[in-house]
Amino acid sequence: MLFLRTSCGALAVLFALGNVPAPCQERPAAAPRPSPAESQPAHSLSAEEIAKNLEARDKQRAAALQQLSGQRVYRMHYRGFAGSYAAEMVVDVTYRAPNRKQFTIVSQSGSTFIINHIFKKLLQSEQEFLSDQNQQQTALNTENYTFTSEGYDSMPTGGKYVLTLSPRKKNKFLYQGKIWVDASDFAVVRIEGEPSENPSLWIKKTKIEHNYMKVNGFWLPSSDHTQSEMRLGGSADLFIEYKDYRVTRAASHSIERTVAGSR
Numbered sequence: 001m002l003f004l005r006t007s008c009g010a011l012a013v014l015f016a017l018g019n020v021p022a023p024c025q026e027r028p029a030a031a032p033r034p035s036p037a038e039s040q041p042a043h044s045l046s047a048e049e050i051a052k053n054l055e056a057r058d059k060q061r062a063a064a065l066q067q068l069s070g071q072r073v074y075r076m077h078y079r080g081f082a083g084s085y086a087a088e089m090v091v092d093v094t095y096r097a098p099n100r101k102q103f104t105i106v107s108q109s110g111s112t113f114i115i116n117h118i119f120k121k122l123l124q125s126e127q128e129f130l131s132d133q134n135q136q137q138t139a140l141n142t143e144n145y146t147f148t149s150e151g152y153d154s155m156p157t158g159g160k161y162v163l164t165l166s167p168r169k170k171n172k173f174l175y176q177g178k179i180w181v182d183a184s185d186f187a188v189v190r191i192e193g194e195p196s197e198n199p200s201l202w203i204k205k206t207k208i209e210h211n212y213m214k215v216n217g218f219w220l221p222s223s224d225h226t227q228s229e230m231r232l233g234g235s236a237d238l239f240i241e242y243k244d245y246r247v248t249r250a251a252s253h254s255i256e257r258t259v260a261g262s263r
Helices: 002-016 047-064 112-128 132-138 252-261
Strands: 065-080 083-096 100-110 145-155 158-167 175-182 188-195 203-215 218-230 235-250
Touching (some): 047 065, 065 112, 083 112
Antiparallel strands (some): 083 100, 218 235
């Protein structure tokens, strides 16, 4: 969906700045026929089947989510030969379907260079990623990525499919790594990765961790951590905390269908 997948677009921005047949049996007439995913043991789904389910569920959630508000806290720490610098910026965010975001800076403190050249650049670039063309080029789907199964994790919060990602094409905004997909909702709950191409000659290595949380039936970003190692020494750590979500408008019938399908 647009709001959720834009967060993967935000990861791409971080990279770019250097800083996701059995036999037939008669059934009672009232018994619903299970979907392909539900009719198989959780461990038996192939990586492609998981990816297809993920893509389909994302489209359902995208159709349901109409308006959303929340707050982000951006924090960055740089340590290197030029010294140590830190900054923080708090931003209110409002999303309106299909592709509108409004950012309001609540407060900012610390290094003005980080605020003006990193934080504000992130907001500007995220707006650019809202276009349909950019969304298609960076979407987490089988057109952009090859998915490989790494197993199944049983957790207190429910089962998770573990998949590795490999870009199908050269694009500095795509990444390679590992994702965890909720086995009931077919939603990404965690991403660990690195850019498929080095975003800058000044950067030696970049890695990211990205987590989601479930809010009113929607899986939304909860935290980002991007760590970059510089070729000339030093490192930069960028943290983004997402909080205070409010789903202010949604298509209730789509939400019910998505949630019912996750049971």
